[in-house]
Amino acid sequence: MTLTLLTIHELGARFRSGESSSAEAAQAYLERIEALDPQVRAFLTVTRDQALTQAAAADVRLKARKPLGPLDGIPIALKDVLCTRGIRTTCGSKILERFVPPYDATVVERLRGAGAVLLGKLNMDEFAMGSSTENSGYFATRNPWDLGRVPGGSSGGSAAAVSADMATATLGTDTGGSIRQPAAFCGTVGLKPTYGRVSRYGLVAFASSLDQIGPFAKDVEDAAHMLRVIAGHDPMDSTSVDAAVPDYAAELGTGVAGLKLGIPAEYFIDGMDPEVEAAVRDAVKTLEKLGARAEPVSLPHTEYGLAAYYLIAPAECSSNLARYDGVKYGLRAPKARDIVDMYSKTRAQGFGREVKRRIMLGTYALSAGYHDAYYGKAQRVRTLVRRDFQQAFERVDLIVAPTTPNVAFKMGEKEDPLQMYLNDVFTIPVNLAGLPGLSMPAGFTRSGLPIGLQLIGRPFDETTVLRAAHAFERATDWHARKPPLP
Amino acid sequence: MSEPRISMKEVEHVARLSRLELSEAEKERMRRELDSILAYIDKLRALDTEGVEPTSHAVPMTNVLRPDAPRPSFPQDEMLANAPERSGEFFRVPKIIEE
């Protein structure tokens, strides 16, 4: 049995039965990465030696029948936006090409503490800004389903690695859809938790009030296991919420009988791929057959969400990226006349085009004279988007919708930044409202490209989201299909 | 063509505020792209947000405080390890001037 085909729970069972070892699993994944990644290009850094050392340590525990939990010995990989102590962390940018953090992000500490084995750091759009991973300062990642297409972004490497079985599971981040959209494009499960559910300490910030860390997984149960390990209050993150973390995996099998689903009219728009629409409507029917009840809901401010996001996120990003100036870490432009010259040249040389664009947009939105009209206005629109959801959740328990209006597009197809931004129209409002959102495979186009179904829940109700996702997954077999790779 | 929303002068001013050196070609491209994005964002103007509170934080929390208890600082070498230019125990920077 090829170990790399297995999920966390399947691999874990083999560890516990003694059938396989963590060292074998790690070795299998490392070999697969070596064989496939030259084509897929998901990894920026492979931590081979560390992975084998960690696997050996896990095997000692497994042999002694003292596993740390379901993740002990499981090979995973991390989006390169998460700080890993002693392992370079680039955020997909040239400006941090040689940055080696002296500390671990809290989620990394928790994964280590659970015994997970780190295979490496994954490619992404630079500083998490993009929807295709074409904005990486290094190279573009390819979609395992069609190597001429994008995997989505910004967590393209994280999605592709799971999709191509180069990791059992991975972590990505989602600010405007950067987990859910690549999960949809690559046919995997991708979960963005409620804002505040998972600590952001050690997550290199893009837009502080929107960023969240979440798992990519081969199935819903795996996502539940990953979430349980990383979620929970962190005193180092003032925006992390002090609320108990349920045993998400234990709650999965309860089904959807009596669950009320809201189908938002605004998420079925002109111009969207008709195959996507069809697959999502079919998915709703499947859920109804399983006992859920669907009704239409309206989220009237959806179309304004994108515009508000493209003011708020760039504003916060322009602030968060001000620190990249060549003084204490990262790139420093050589031969600068003085400090101002050094700042300007360093940032010009180190940042890519999309990042510069958003910094400019954000600075403009915050600048004197424009602050209220742009940033201030966007913050108010954000409140209206949140209210839409609050009102809908008075009537329904879960919102079911497409993840994206289309499927994976060709590399280089979306040159116009605005065209690229429109990808995120269904995912952005969820970030603005801070709600949990999950994408999972719900079908394929005739040409074999994955289609994503999005489930959106109440704040801190990942349990219902996962439960419904699990029920849908059990009733279908989309998740079992693998991309046409060796 | 409708009224441009952002002028070249504003692009240069914002580039200066952002400490980004842009070539003439980049400035022009930036101006066009920002202009089109701002045109899209303009649809927000149509929305009446009178009396609506702005959302600064996704989760309504207050008073997240920590006790005044010291934690070990990081060793000097670790904090200087990523320095592009180190001068003994310090970070070294070129001649400091104002804007």
Place this chain on the structure above:
Amino acid sequence: MDNNLESVIGLEVHAQLLTATKMFCGCSTAFGAAPNTQTCPVCQGMPGSLPVINGRAIEFGIKTALALGCTVNPLNRFARKHYYYPDMPKNYQISQYEEPLAEHGRLDIEAGGAARAIGIQRLHLEEDVGKLLHEGALETAQSSQVDFNRAGVPLMEIVSQPDLRSSDEAAAYLKALRAIVIYLRVCDGNMEEGSLRCDANISLRPRGAAEYGTKVEIKNMNSFRNVQHALEYEIKRQARALETGERIVQETRLWDPDKSVTVPMRSKEFAHDYRYFPEPDLPPLNVQSAWTEEIRAGLPELPAARRRRFMEAYALSAYDADLLTQSPALAEYFEAAAKDFYRPKRVANWVLNELLRELPGDDEKAIAACPVPPAHLVGLMTLIEDGTISGKIAKDVFEKMYRSGESAQAIVSREGLTQVLDEDILRKAVAQVLSEHAKVVEDYKSGKKAALGFLVGQVMKATQGKANPAAVNRLLAEKLPQV
């Protein structure tokens, strides 16, 4: 200055708080560590780091706000203030902007004999920046070095209304404010070391005018004297400019204490665009009245109240009370002594003269280390009161007490310094001196009153200084007419 012009001054004071740790992380705030050894990813602004508010800093802020009669804003929050500078780890400073911790307070001062109430516009909290070091002046250095130990230390910013009208008032305001933060133990008030910093905004306008003139910001005044001199210079400079029809440039000027002038630093015509927005990494504060009232109940007696009480309870002059209460440690020392001695005024004299002359400072540390505890001072003064020693001898004894830490009694006994009061001995000494210095006696009789002092001195010498001076004077006055 032309009497038709009045100066309008506002002061902006930054106080480094005496918390054990920084504003947003657990690094120590202790002074004097090796460079870049008191830092962490948070205060160095590393990628992925996040701030967490130090609760004690908020408590200190509220305490100070209450002492200054401010209204604490229950809902207040932190904001990002953006500008690029190498001592700024994140190139934004976490500060407070539209919703500061407190506003609308007042500080009563006295200058030139007049009492005035100075408005406090706002009080807020923020983080300090790192330290830059370079060879020579900033303007000429080709490179600089950065130490981030100080980055993140909590700062309390107190902004006055532009209510001050003279450099004297400005100095008085600063002194009063400094005394309060020291009393509250929220700041050590050390201007030379930079834990208390003061910038001024000053403009001139025709007396009685409602509109403000162009204001100039003055920086780099690191002592009361420098504040006073800088403002005096600036008032003259602006007045001269206005008289000659010159336009005042809105700018920042630095005080040069060596040349005693202010020089332009940078033009504030192009003011910084700080692009403030609420800090997304920090939820807002909601200061409930229960917390405020708890802090209010714990406020110590403040300088003004103590001054009034000293004047009443100990019959001290305003001048003496003012000096004694500048430092809480000194005031406590005084009171410990005064309550056991029936003439507090004398205690005040001893403390303000002999004691302060010996002490290296009037702060808590100096007072705690003082070799003469209040009880010993009282002991010394009692020996004077009961005539055991003369006032003059007492001064020597005090010096010895300070050097050895011994009590007055011990020194007087050991060295036999007991005052000679025995009239027989004194008469003998007087007689001897008068016979030995006939010429001086002649001088005195022919009108040179100063000669008396010489004769008194000689008697003191003959008795090894132990004669009671009053008795000597009396006996000489008796004897001289007879010679």
